[in-house]
Amino acid sequence: MITLRKSSDRGHADHGWLKSDHSFSFADYYNPQEMGWGPLRVINEDRVQPNMGFGTHSHRDMEIISYVLSGQLQHKDSMGNGEIIRPGDVQRMSAGTGVQHSEFNPSPDEKVHFLQIWIMPAHAGSKPGYEQKFFPAEEKRARLRLVASNDGRNASVTIDQDADLYASLLSPGEQVSHTLASGRLAYLHLVSGAVRVNGTELKTGDAAKIEAENELVIVADADSELLLFDLCK
Secondary structure (H helix, E strand, C coil): CEEEECHHHCEEEECCCEEEEECCCECCECCCCCCCECCEEEEEEEEECCCCEEEEEEECCCEEEEEEEECCEEEEECCCCEEEECCCEEEEEECCCCEEEEEECCCCCCCEEEEEEEECCCCCCCCCEEEEEECCHHHCECCCEEEEECCCHHHCEECCCCEEEEEEEECCCCEEEEECCCCCEEEEEEEECEEEECCEEEECCCEEEEECCCEEEEEECCCEEEEEEEECC
């Protein structure tokens, strides 16, 4: 079964310096039907103005993934990490027992556009951690490139949850497929473009909640970028 979640149905926040679309309930946006999908709890599509950002704030017991689409994001945290996240990078911060961090757009003239993803961890109270890796575009072209997993296989970043995250870049007419094991959930977020997943059409910003499907076939109708989550229930 595939349930389409239209981009226009997402929650929206406009703070001037920040414009954000919320796939699931977040901050002032609340929809009891959209509280997450399996352990996937947050996908926020954020656009931050130049020389602006999120001041130092705290998190705990959450696996937080940042996926930059354009521009750059400056990260600092209480673990001593200070990194610039650029397109192609996947950053994972495990909040665990508690971590403070800030995210800032250091550019004087360019917005940063990125996805902030939260996945609930399998274990509470773990030691905080940080990891960042670069995945070249060619590794994602016409294939599903594993970028985050529970075991760090295929040089993916490691998260504390039974979940796999894949990224893909497709040209018109190209397709990728993914086998979904019995009892697993999937969530497809279309970053840009137009695709069909098992015949269901998605446009830029749309998503699909997927369950009880054995094989997923994703066909691109335009140049497209997507994220596919394979999740435990």
